[in-house]
Amino acid sequence: MRKLVAGALRKWVQQWAFPQQCMLCAEPGTVLCEACHDDLPGLRAVRCPICAVASVRAEVCGQCLAHPPRFAKVSVAVSYGFPADALIRRLKYAADLSLADPLAALLADRAGQEMRPDCIIPMPLSAQRLRERGFNQSHEIARGLARRLHVQVADAACKRIRHTPPQASLPLDQRRANIRGAFECTMDLDGARVAIVDDVLTSGATLNELARTLLRAGAAEVTGWVLARTERT
Numbered sequence: 001m002r003k004l005v006a007g008a009l010r011k012w013v014q015q016w017a018f019p020q021q022c023m024l025c026a027e028p029g030t031v032l033c034e035a036c037h038d039d040l041p042g043l044r045a046v047r048c049p050i051c052a053v054a055s056v057r058a059e060v061c062g063q064c065l066a067h068p069p070r071f072a073k074v075s076v077a078v079s080y081g082f083p084a085d086a087l088i089r090r091l092k093y094a095a096d097l098s099l100a101d102p103l104a105a106l107l108a109d110r111a112g113q114e115m116r117p118d119c120i121i122p123m124p125l126s127a128q129r130l131r132e133r134g135f136n137q138s139h140e141i142a143r144g145l146a147r148r149l150h151v152q153v154a155d156a157a158c159k160r161i162r163h164t165p166p167q168a169s170l171p172l173d174q175r176r177a178n179i180r181g182a183f184e185c186t187m188d189l190d191g192a193r194v195a196i197v198d199d200v201l202t203s204g205a206t207l208n209e210l211a212r213t214l215l216r217a218g219a220a221e222v223t224g225w226v227l228a229r230t231e232r233t
Helices: 002-017 034-038 062-066 084-093 097-111 127-133 137-149 172-179 205-216
Strands: 074-079 119-122 158-160 183-185 193-201 221-229
Touching (some): 074 097, 084 097, 097 193, 119 137, 137 193, 158 205, 193 205, 205 221
Parallel strands (some): 074 221, 119 193, 193 221
Antiparallel strands (some): 158 183
């Protein structure tokens, strides 16, 4: 935790002492310059209206038709490819918290086009993962979204009650079983419209399981606000 605080302080001093610059090309004057913004992968991709996977005709994909998810739809900012993936990894694994707010701004551009939910819930981490990392990247992104879109962050509504192997380490067909029963909701969500905030969506199993938990707690509708979508190949 001391290292995390020291790192955050160092970033603050750097931002105070030096002019603001693009987080990708270092051009001064803005956190994300127009050229780099326009080059982000999947920024203008046509997507499945439910799971947000890239879709040529913006039609519901075969997977959503065959196995409708518990969430109503997902809004994503970009595809999970270079350089967006590098920024997300730097936030998560290098504790570069200075990236949380500009990444939240990127997602706010897309999520701001949707109907406002009654609250947003960051994807919870297990207690073990939270101790290892020192912070929840989804919570950091949610804070920036809440400030920009004027929505409430219900960060204490849910918790992850079971530590599981990282989803990314498992084959796609094992991820649903791995995450089953991992969440608990302690908040009465009767009739509420809820958006789950997360950094990356791959199979959708984790988002689907948390949506299932929220619906059992009374939520009327659950959507996803996700920074980056891994595209199917």
